Amino acid sequence: MKQTISVLVENQAGVLNRITGLFSRRAFNIESLAVGPTDDPTISRITIIVDSGNNMVDQVEKQLNKLVDVIKVRTLEENNLIGRELMILKVNATNKTRQDIMTICSIYGAKVDDISPSSMTLELSDTPERLDTFQTMMRPFSILEVVRTGVIAVQKGSGKI
């Protein structure tokens, strides 16, 4: 089962190293990881997706809590969160295929960032599942490059971590 863990950490050198080091040392697998500053520049938020049983997530949470640079750890409720990921996708595009690509883009709400005689660069922010299907739809046109950020997520409602 996939679970989303949100971690607030001190924005200091080596913190990310400490967290990923902990995952590898304890043999926990990271499915995706995204880091960025919060409203307070001294604090960063790390969103980690792990794919594993409840018992392991419990251990991950406890071990993260022991790190001195970690301020707060919370596992988000899976059916009550907003999770989004950004993808930039470069695909082969000719005069023949460009219109078909545009149609799929408009269905998904993807944006065209760049265009060249032989390619298009598209941008889409959505749930990871929607990004997967968009990627599948683009595959027949021959994908040149895919970059994904990893999921960031918050709990729905007024509550905060």
Next chain:
Amino acid sequence: MKVRSTQAIMECLLEQEVDTVFGYPGGTILNLYDELYNYKDKIHHILTAHEQGAAHAADGYARSTGKVGVCFATSGPGATNLTTGIATAYMDSSPVVFITCNVAEPLLGKDSFQEVDITGIAMPITKATYLVRDPATIPDVIRQAFAVAATGRPGPVLIDFLKNVTAPDQMIEYEFVHWRENRGCSSIRSLAHTHELKAPEPNSDDIDILVDMIGQAQKPLVICGGGVVRGRADKQFMEFARKLDAPVAITLMGGGGFPGSHELATGMIGMHGSRASNVAANQCDLLIAVGCRFSDRVALNPATFASQAKIVHIDIDRSEIDKNVLTDHHIVGNARHVLELLNQRLTQQEHAAWKDEILSLKRDTVVEECDQLTPKQVLETIRQLVPENSIVATDVGQHQMWSIQHFHFEYPGQLLTSGGFGTMGFGLGAAIGAKVGNPDKVVIHTTGDGCFRMNCHELCTVEHYDLPVITVIFNNGCLGMVRQWQNLIYNQRFSETTLDRGPDFVKLAEAYGLNGYRVTNRTEMEQALTAALASGKGCVIDAVIDTDDMVRPMVPGGAHITNFLLE
């Protein structure tokens, strides 16, 4: 007040009441040692032969005194030589602050001479590491490092100062604040936010639930773990055991947490545990583990461990709960505090029949009467001749198990042994640290010929500082514990475990300016130890024993706890 940055470092150590430091100087840490020269009346520095020895000594000092140990080393190889010592302290939750210096800022990251990323290397074997690039942060970092090392579940912390940070022209603002007034370290937010610098407060309902569970139990068993020793919760544990009126099994790290000579004590539990302890774990209907982490050497097979029992885990570290063995109930908190609360609410219990069942399995040690010296004869001689409160430091392997099975440890800090990490070569360093920290106690170092060879150069430290540490080598001419496994499990294929080689340990001791004795029977052992104790000097007793003596009992790793391979 403006002071030199190195002066601030020394003053910060004095804030923490540090009066002893173990270490070894070098290029990048020169500035710190230069300042130490000014402080030599206040901070006593013990120069070891090797940084690993210094690390073990600081660890042994911490374990035996209950204070935080401090160890200095230079960059590069000096720092990496510490790592085995750091990991040893980490696995056994021993509070030590390691201070290293790194190359100067302009040389950082350039693969400069003696440069290594020690904060990166030490990350998985410390509670925290700090790379200090700004001299102004020195007081905060040191205060935080000591606070982190000593509070909650104790453990090692490493601080790496860049050389330019310690330069003589670096002046910083500093005021002396005694550690008691500064444990909160409010200047550092991460501590203020998450790492409450006190033990987690035990939940009152959790205590009541355990009291109810005890009321329903017919066959309770208590395990005394390392947490009782680190938390110095021996008195509270004693009261609890008496009130519960139940057998007490003791883990390797728990030695000294509960008196081994007490009638309720059933001895060690686990791989080389006593029959009484292991059967009790298997038969009990309530198992209360205090400050123990159910390692693979204790629980052996987590799926079948204490399968008839409800398991209750009391630990200061929340992440230990349900890590190795799934529990039915737990209380997170400092052992001393949790046991105090339990003792207040628990009424006197009685479990006469259950006690009889288990305590009748206890066997008195029988010391063989024979001409060839045996491990038990060596240990019994030591037990009879040294004062009861003597500190015992061990290395790792057969002699370690024999020592812990044979001696009865009566108070926390009396036994110093590398339990979690199993570090060969730990003992002599630890014994040096213990003797420095406890000058009025006799310190015995038991070791094997394999272990002793690993760090025997620390004999020069024993000699130089005139530390009367008595080293007893259980010399069986082989790597005994590994050979035992080869004997029992690998069809007597003794691959690379025969140590038929030098040095002559008596001559080695003499070369270091110490007395050496070779003993081959009990009378010689008695004479040598008597002479050693009378000399008031460090010495080495080379006790020659049989190659094939084994540690009994033994349960193989991963097996059911009563599935004894050897009785």
